[in-house]
Amino acid sequence: MNIDGLVLLGILLSSFLTGVAIFFLNEESHRLRTWLNLLGAGLKLILVAALLWGIYQGHEYSFSIDFLPGIPLALGADAHSVLFVTLSTVLWFWTTLYAVGYLEGSPHRSRFFGFFSLCVTATTGIALSANLVTFLTFYELLTVTTYPLVVHRGTEDAMRGGRIYLAYTMLGGTVLLLAVVWLHGLAGPIAFRERGAIESLMATRRGELQALFMLFMIGIGFKAALVPLHGWLPKAMVAPAPVSALLHAVAVVKAGAFGIVRIVHDVFGIENAAKLGVLQPLAIAAGVTILYGSLLALFQDGLKKRLAYSTVSQVSYIVLGTAILGPLATIGGLVHLVHQGLMKITLFFGAGNYAETLGIHRVSEMNGVGRRMPWTTAAFTVAALGMIGLPPLAGHVSKSYLNQGAAAAGQEWVAILLAASSLLNAAYFLPILWRAWFMSPPRQWPHEHAFGRWETHWMLLAAPLVTAGLVLWAGLSAESSFSPLAWVKLIAAREYGP
Template sequence: MSIRPLLAIAIAGLASGLVLYLRDRVGPRDLVSPVASVVLFALVASMAPRVLSGGTYELVLFEVLPGVDFAFRVDALGMVFATISSLLWIFASIYTIGYMHSLGEHAQTRFYICFAASLAAAIGGAFAANLFTLVIFYEVLSLVTYPLVYHHEDNEAWDGSRKYLVYLMGASKSALLAAIALTYHLAGTLDFVPGGLLAGVEAAPVLLTVVYFCYLFGFAKAALMPLHAWLPAAMVAPTPVSALLHAVAVVKMGVFCVLRVVFDVFGTGLMDALGLAIATAYLASFTILTASIYALTRDDLKARLAYSTVSQLSYIILGAVLFSPVAMVGGIIHIAAHAFSKITLFFCAGSIYCATGKRKISEMGGIGRQLPWTMAAFFVGSLGMIGVPPAGGFVSKWYLAWGSVEGGQFVFLVVLLVSSILNAAYFLPVSYIAFFGKEAEGESRVREIPLVTVPLVATGILSLLMGIFPGYFITLAEEVVR
């Protein structure tokens, strides 16, 4: 038993409360999140040595039903999610201060409260020991991020936030609750079990298949098509929220939940026997390619990044269901590779908007000469998404491609190669236009904002460092699939 998992959640939760307490003192209020993020990351890092060596931290708070506890367990898969969430919160909190003040955004206290609460929910989900605890934090995350999506309080924000809530809460209230109820009925418990909670259960294959797809579509944050439309709609939110949604908390919670179902609820053996693995692989492949084509047609930079996220999330799911150990490692480490690169790209989109007010790629001719650090970081983040060495995305895509070959699944190798070409087709023109495009006549010169620029440069460097030194995440991933 260890209180560390609860402390990790409490740090972000207390930060949310402290922001409310200091709402009339702007300076101290703004410092709460950066300080709390550093403390949280230090606590998460302190648990890494034991987890890397195969150990866990466990804490049971109370029993809800026989076989159902409100409990936490820090294991290798949870540590992957918690590490990127706590580390990137440091840079996101600094970036947010610069972004919100430079644009004079309203309701900043509410924004900071919900921002910190969302990290508490993400950490709670990462350290959940069973389906009950996981779903509680999954739902809390949906609720506390809703005000962030609705932040601008205009008609566009209302439409986007309504779709966000309907997709995420509607899906989980129906399909997800049905799946959990059926799982408890079949197994008598909701605890995660290596090899699969349902692996030894005697039940009709049709029933188990229904339960699986209820989970798959119930965890709508994973953005598998056709349950993806909430993600582009949520781009009405301020850019720090977009970065939070796409890189740190919300979508990562979705794919994390799907991985929990694959590895710890069904298990690879049962998935394979029911034919669920290959069905999921084809669904993920369809999402990868279709979302990439959508991204290619979008002129709005945040919309292009949004569809890129829809595509990239399915790499993670594809790796998990190929059932080659190498591919599964690739899928897990792509959680981190995507996080570092995508948060950099969204930070850059926000920097461009803060400096120029521009959203459309076609209007960004020559801005790379005025915002060199921003666009250099954007180029680095793009390399990670495409999978060009030495960026982290190369490592995860290499493992995914290797695993496809190892498992004899050459059709998925083709999917990976085609999608990487599409990645290049919709990312590289942005950098080309920025550095070599013609500037519009009569526009005033702009400059980069330090509190906005420094975090995006730092996360760009992190995306490179992960590609050069991927050992930490590879070790955790290998521990998961062992």
């Protein structure tokens, strides 16, 4: 632990204390709550920027306190952490702004924003965890803090969705706990380390390690929505739009994907995992998930449901990249962690805008919406085209690295899979875009609200425009030295060593 390490604690506390303070706010103090929200989110942004600058200067960050006997609660800032913490902090800021606009006038906002902040605390905690027990702690906290958000509306439907969500994630958490306890019994405290922390067991405990790997993947797979553990995701769509955006792009599903990356890279070590022969089954599970999610997305008329199944599919690109040995595939998977987040959050912001402004919830109601809300629809279009993988957008970068990686590893089936998935992506996104831009609008929208100057509330508009801009930037400047891709290349270089 060092003084610099306090920055890590500060990153957690900036949202934790904000959340706690908001709980105690009077329901009516809207202005103060908004300022607190933006202050917390802004402070976190500044601290993360300071962290990045410090790392650039060669500082090392670590923080730990005693926790369980012999096992500290430890935070650190390795390359993986920085990638995920930056993503979640940036997106949290815009999601907060969006949520403030979205929930204007609805009840229980103190409760909502309180848990919203705690949820981000848990996510950044997952990002900054430096050992397995710390990771488990924040992982479970994420479950607990997202449940009230999912059931926020308090309707029968919401409660049912929440129950299913909780059942799946609790079961996942239990399996993960078993895996963590078991591994600790074998190897003692596990701190995350590049190229793995279980080298010493490779010779003697092969069978147990294989079983453990499977348990880890099942435990985390629930959150990462690997088929057949994805059942909760479409049901959790009852949550308000900013929550769905957060769940899909930043918090739960993404934390699951990040967890899989962590376990493969920094607990087992990708080369050890390959020697254990456990990567191929994982790649196949990811492949199945990619196709299954895309196929189901095709048949959804509900816009948010379609996006949900699309998430199931897209997040498994990350898993797929992780499960193929070789630096190029690793880069493709990891960079998609960022790219998918940017694109998916834009799509959910768009969907939320349609619902909030015009009362549109279904794809079949979207005719001509591009003329009524050109800016939102433009952002939506950029993200959707990125998802399909159109160059030069962010999604294209991920897919091309995945393709090259698969070819380098001799896994030709991946190329076919990715092509098929891209076609399916096009098949479920292009009709939406076609309807939005080229079909004529109905005489009356289902539920129109007027928001004055702009096509919708300015907070609702700013967030998707910024994130769509980031999608463009991530794709266009991928080869520059300050892009997500550049950072991911650094991680891959360390993970595979000289």
